[in-house]
Amino acid sequence: MNETAAASAAEEATRGRDAATDPVLVGEGVQRSYGDVVALDGVDLRVEAGEVFGLIGPNGAGKTTLVRALTGTTDAEGDLRVFGAPPPEVDPQRIGLLPQSFDPPERLTATELVEYYGGLYDDARDVESVLRDVGMADDADAWYETLSGGQQRRTCVATAVVNDPDLLFLDEPTTGIDPAGRRSIHRLIERLADGGTTVFLTSHAMDEVERLADRVALLRDGAVVAVGPPGDLIAEHGGAPRLDVTLDGGASEEVAERIEAGLAGGVAVESTRDGLRVSGVRPEAIGDAVDALDVAFESLAWSEPSLEDVYLRLTGEEYSPREGTLEEALRDGGDR
C-alpha cells in the first residue's frame, strides 16, 4: 500500500470508527415554548447507538414536546441532531414513531392498518410477523375501531415498527395495555434493542423503564435533572432499603424511637399511617430488625429502593411516612 492509500485507509477507518461511536441523538440547549408556557427549558441529552433510553417525568414536564422536537413534528430552538442531521432532514425510513395519541385515518382492520403504514416505506416488514410480535395475531382481522383500547395500542406499536427502524420513539407505549400485552411489548423492545435498534422510550411505568432502559433521564419543568443507568440513579437518589411494618392501630413516635434505640446505627424507625417504617435495613439484617420489634404486627414488607423512589425524590413527590403521597391523599378523598 502506498503512502496515499495508507493515509486514506486510515482516514476511512477513523471515519468508520466515528460513525460507529457517533451518538444517534444529541440535544443541546433545546427550548420550546407555547405562548407563555415553557415546555422545554434548555434540554441537554445524548443517546448512543443501540441504547434503550428512558425518559421519565411528571405530567407536563415536556416529554412529548421533546419527542416531537426530536422527530421534527414541532419546532424547537437550540441544537438538535438525529443521525447527525436536523430532525426534519432525517430519512423517515430510519425512524419509527409511536406518538402518545394516535388516531388511525380510516375504517381498517389491524392488518390493513399495519399494511397501510408499511406501504409508506420502501422496505417494510411482513405484517403478520409484526402483529405476532405485539400479541395481535389472533385479532389481526378485527376492525381497529372494534378492538379494545389495549389491543388498539398494540396495533399502533406494530405500525411504529413495521419499517424496522434504526431509531424508535415510543411515547407511553403500554398505556392501557394488560400485563400479558405489556410483556409482549417489553419483549419486542428487548429484541429490537438486541438487534441494534436505538429506542427512545417515555413512560410513566417506572418498573418498565427500570427493566428496559440502559439509561434514564428525568425531565422536570422542561429540563433534565438527572441522567444515568437506572442502577446508578437508584444508588444515588433512591434512599435506603426499608422494612414496612403494618400494625393494627398504627404506632406512636415514642414506639418508633424505642425500637430504633434497640437497633444498630444507620437504621431509622419512623411511625407511618399504617405502622412503622424501618429504613436502612440490609437483607442480612432483616432478622435482627424483626427481633427488635417488640410490638404485635400484622404484616411486614421489605423493599429495595427503586426507580420510582428516585422519581418521587427528584420530583419533590417523595413519600412522607406520616403524610403519604399526594396521590394517596387524593385517593383517600383528602380526609387527612
Ligand SMILES: Nc1ncnc2c1ncn2[C@@H]1O[C@H](COP(=O)(O)OP(=O)(O)OP(=O)(O)O)[C@@H](O)[C@H]1O
Ligand atoms: N400544543 C400545545 N399548545 C400549548 N401548550 C402545550 C402544547 N403542547 C404541550 N403544551 C404544554 O407544554 C407543557 C409540556 O407538555 P408535554 O405534553 O410535553 O408534557 P409531558 O411531559 O409529555 O406530559 P404528560 O406526561 O402529561 O404526557 C405542558 O405545560 C403543556 O400544557
